[in-house]
Amino acid sequence: MLALRSGLRKVLAPWALAPQVPVCSSFATGRRQTEGTFYEFCTYYLKPSKMKEFMKNFKKNVHLRTAHSELVGYWSVELGGRINRVFHIWKYDNFAHRTAVFKALASDPEWHERFLIPNLASIDKQESEIVYLVPWCKMGTPPKEGVYELATFLMKPGGPALWGDPFERAITAHAKQGYTELIGVFHTEYGKLNRVHVLWWCENADSRAAGRHRSHEDPRVVAAVRESVNYLDIQQNMLLIPESFSPLK
Template identity: 55%
Template sequence: MLRALATKTGRVWAAKQSGVGQRALFSSGPQQQQGTFYEFRTYFIRPEQNAAFLQLTKEKIHLRTAHSELLGYWSVEYGGLNQVFHIWKYDSYSQRAGVRAALSQDPQWLGEYISKAIPMLSVQDNEVTYLVPWSQIQRPPKEGGAYELASYQMQPGGPAVWGDVFQAAVSAHAGPGYGHLVGVFHSEFGPLNRVHALWWYESPDGRAAVRHKAHEDARVVAAVRESVAHLQSQSNKLMFPCTFSPLK
């Protein structure tokens, strides 16, 4: 399998020397086949307001979910203090525009949540992502546990250049059960050539144990070595789902 992967990767790099390869270098790879996208939102909370913000959101989140689907809502434990991360699902950009317009006219949402929540925040950030073609949302086998959002800034060129080796690296971890893969997302708006892998573990200690085991697996080491040749940087967050999060 690794030999076939290396051969295929070699063909990609060889093709870059031709005119076709130069076009592939700037291609996004396989075209997105569905309109559904996922908006990643990260809020930075003022430290003294962290508990109050989470309580307010718990009490009023139903005002927001009445307008569109919430996939998950997490509090960041490691990799960023006083942050929450949430994922919203949309079927189209027109749907999202309609949701935003409706929210701007919703007196309950504005009066009971937004007017109170905004002063508690210091920064808001968002990113539009799609599931990569070979990934689906896979809910964890049970509630509880910890989630890891691993984010990879890949070299310019898109999946046409690094998609196969990145998939092999993720599959090398997911296949043997070194973590439960919830989904893999590719950025559309926000930093380009960024890929996010969302993982679930029974506990932070469980995550540490399986990661140590994975580092001793020759297949994982080989697959990661192929992938990092296309990697510019990476970061991760360990997160716990909020009580109101659909993904728990």
């Protein structure tokens, strides 16, 4: 036994005396998010009898909210799951910025009196999700007023290192052919993970349906989608109608 221990010491000695270098391994093998800017996706589930009253009040007082941070878009949900919902996107420079905004709102008596208190009874439920634009996408601008589709993809666990490239190819294939206008692709940071939201613009619901039909017959799109769906668990979408005060129309 002593001889065995002595032999092991001789074998291990060079390793034991060598400088200890940390071993690091990254799962994020693809392009990473480098900017602090993020977006908050907010959904309010409203009582059906209060929908009209809520929207009237928000339109009247939206300036009280946008005085604190940038509103990207504000929509009512037309189709896709539960209706009587409003969906809105807010932009923040970083988490400190968001904290400062909510602190300012909490101490803003005008916001409380004219919006928050009158509308609390209208809201059944609220949901919030923090997302980043994916590194290969910039926020787009619609060519004119229209309608929007928010397509949501719950991908298999593993993150963009696993499914990022195939997903990018599928979205790019659709966008390049002009079947619909790409506004933004967002990856969830806080919320359900491995979830990606794709915001599209189209002139109206019929042009969206026609574009989707053409894309299903395009071999370039079909090939890209077939690769991406190998990593897909669930997909859903919503048809969104922009409100009159929404920056994205």
